[in-house]
């Protein structure tokens with residue numbers, strides 16, 4: 001049985017508040033574009049973590065919490081905000097270990113420190129043997 005407990009989440013690793021270097025311009029992705037990549041019919045699966053859009057297709061067959069849970073990532077009520085696209089590894093009641101939030105935080109930092117035109121290049125975040133996501137950009141606010 002999966003554990004969902006308060007001690008798993010670790011807010012200090014939340015990537016939402018990381019500041020954007022003045023020169024950096026991340027790709028801005030709309031809610032509709034994320035919804036279109038729903039993992040069905042051969043589509044890739046995109047999800048939003050701490051306001052960053054990730055391609056999580058690689059996790060579809062390997063997510064330790066199962067495919068059903070992974071596919072709820074963008075739903076309202078998943079994550080602490082109660083709103084759609086509010087998921088975080090680091091807030092609220094959470095099944096994820098602090099290390100997972102830490103790895104993601106480091107990935108976002110590497111993404112923001114990237115160089116590229118016209119947008120910051122995608123960055124891969126690997127979660128030990130569990131799989132990886134690719135950070136693509138920021139969700140449109």
Ligand code: HEM
Pocket residue numbers: 001002003047048049054056059063064065066069070072073078087095096097098100127130131133
């Ligand atoms: C892009 C979205 C997600 C990614 C990349 C992801 C990634 C991971 C990783 C790497 C693990 C294993 C390490 C750990 O436990 O921290 C894990 C475990 C787990 N995840 Fe996720 N996850 C995502 C979304 C979700 C969502 C939305 C839920 C629940 C609604 C969920 C529920 C779980 C559960 C239940 C486990 C197993 C914990 C245990 O072993 O007791 N995950 N996930």
